[in-house]
Amino acid sequence: MNTSKDKLSRYMDAGFPILMYNTYDEPNAVNILTNLGDSRTVIQWSEIGMIVNESDANDITLDSMLQFLVSTGGEDLNYSLIILKDIRHHIDNPKVIGLLKYIAQLITTGRVEECTLVLLGENIELPIELEPFVTIIDEDAVKPNEIALCIEQFCNEQDIPVDNILKGKLVNAFRGLSKYEIENILALSYADDGEITSNDLELVLEQKKQIVKKSGVLEMIALDETMNDIGGLEVLKEWIQNKAKIYKDIDAAKAFGVDMPKGVLIAGIPGCGKSLSAKATAKLFNTPLLRLDMGRIMGKYVGESEQNMRKAIKIAEDISPCVLWIDEIEKAFSGVSGGSSTGDITNRLLGSFLTWLQEKKSQVFVIMTANDVNKLPAELIRKGRLDEVFFVEFPNNKEREQIFKIHLEKRRPTDLANIDLDKIVSKTDGYSGADIEGVVKDAIELAFTSERNVVTTEDIIKSIDNTHSLKVIMSKSIDDMIKIYKEKKFKNASK
Structure with missing residues (x-):
């Protein structure tokens, strides 16, 4: 196995000085770490202070605690596991950076035995001075069998029945959530009427929408439209229906030699069915639809945009199978060729997105929609990145x-x-x-x-x-648009 828990254990045993554990479930992460460090002194720090093993919290600032730990030449660091929480707002403090760097050097030079620092949080942006000493580990998504176990344990504790059909539906609904979030939603469902039934699925999905929305970069879209709500676009609809067959029986498809579907770009005239097609696709696939807001991806601080993109991709992969919809993608990547700082950020974003798209193994089907493909970089629309590129024009x-x-x-x-x-x-x-x-x-x-x-x-x-x-x-601009689609040999979505 190569789970995040295995990685934590292996890196701790190998003497890696600082681990950054990207997690949305702090209580579960602390539980895993304290079990792994059961032969060590476990020191936890958060905004409420320092806790040593099971002691009460000692009110002390982070830099003061680190200064105290190194004051004896590192003796108090031997055989210890130091878990640092709430560190996002302290990681840029020069004194904290210096102390963390010093402790890392004590560990790597062998002056301290069996000591590991773990930074807990969600995609914390590291200062450049600490990068050589830090190894990043992403928390695993909760697996379907683990979700099922969560549901069973909760229902057993409350002495309420849950049949296998309902349990299967709940497992799908809970994909992408942490154990902590799953347990909270189950408790909320139970508090309403003292049981867990199919009526609670709507509540589960509403809570899940809230959790996804809190990410700040993704939104879970309600699925009311079907393929029957799309007039025309028969070529596109037939293509999507074929992809749905693969998605619904992905194991058999892969065994037969079929590649995992990547996604599609649907370009064309506004108001001609692009957004509707994205919604109907997710409905047909019977998966959640996540809309990626590229405006929110772009951050104002150095590295924030790339961090937001990584966050969005991880959430989509954790929730998968799902459809990831990027609307008006030309607005996100239109500055790729520029030489400004914004252009540099856009280039890096495009590079990381294309790498993920090329290499992804997860069941995340990407639908990109665009009006003006003239603003899109060529590498985004070439064959291989996506399964197909369609254009829609005025209905016949x-x-x-x-x-x-x-x-x-x-x-x-x-x-x-x-x-x-x-x-x-x-x-x-x-x-x-x-x-x-x-x-x-x-x-x-x-x-x-x-x-x-x-x-x-x-x-x-x-x-x-x-x-x-x-x-x-928009007569002139639309004529130009259609000419470009045909020159680039995009497939017509209509017969």
């Missing part, structure tokens, strides 16, 4: 008819038979799917405010006449 006659039907059936199904679809389709050439949705909404509102019980063809035609289509508003 048949697709516009489908889109009108979808929106009328959703809102006024009884009126659909009275609508002259051929007539309204012929008057909406150059209208996007979003334009057509707006036309239908306006027509329904017109019928209601006119105090009529039905929506008519005339209502829709009036709405069409009052709508300026995207093709009219």
Whole structure:
């Protein structure tokens, strides 16, 4: 095995001076470390002070504690495990840096025996002076069998039943969460009515959304749309449906020699189904949809952007299988060719993202959507990074008819038979799917405010006449866009 616990044990035994353990579950991490260091004196520091083994907290600052530990020439460091919590706001203190560096040198030169410092936290940004002495270990995601055990233990303690079908659904819902978070959500579910049932799945997902949102870089999107809500785009839909077959039976697919699906770029005209396709894909895959906000990835401090990207990728991998949706990706990587400091950050971000995309083994299916591909770096869209690159353009006659039907059936199904679809389709050439949705909404509102019980063809035609289509508003730029898609040989999403 090569778990994070195994790595901690191995590095401690080998005398590595400082370990940084990236964890979102501090209580569990402390429990693992204290068990590994059971033959040593365990010293913990946090903002409340210092605890030695099981003693009460001693109110002391971090730099004072470290100064005390080295004051005897390192004698108090022998056979010790020092766990430093709440260190994010102290790691840049020059005195703390100097003391940590000095202790690391005492350990590496053999002047101190069996001593390890562990920095606990979430993607702490290290000062450059400490980098040579620090080894980074990422906490493992809680495995499905461990989640199942958590559920079983909780239900046994509360003496409540849980069948295997419900347990399987809960395991999927809890993916990506820490044991601490899982136990808290189970307790909350139980507190409501004294049992754990399928009715609690919605609560679990709501709590999970909150936890993902607190990451600051990802958002879990509700899945209400299906492939049936997409008018047209038959080539894209068929391609996605084939990928869904692989995802739903990934073990058999891999045994057959099929590669793990990487993802897709869907470029094209605004309002023509790109975002809808991302949502419908996650629904079809029966996985969570995580939207990556590239605006939040970009931090104001040195190294913060790269740290945020690593954080987003780790959360997605922990939650996997999932769909990771990066909307309007051209806004994130449009500065790649620039020579400014912002351009340098963007270059590093792009490099780390492409490396992950190329090498990833996890079931994270990436959907990138873009309007202006002219701003995208060529290395992002080349074959091999992604499975395919599609472009969407204005819906044709048949697709516009489908889109009108979808929106009328959703809102006024009884009126659909009275609508002259051929007539309204012929008057909406150059209208996007979003334009057509707006036309239908306006027509329904017109019928209601006119105090009529039905929506008519005339209502829709009036709405069409009052709508300026995207093709009219952005004629030149859209023609240029479509020309670029065809020059780059993107696959047309429509037949």
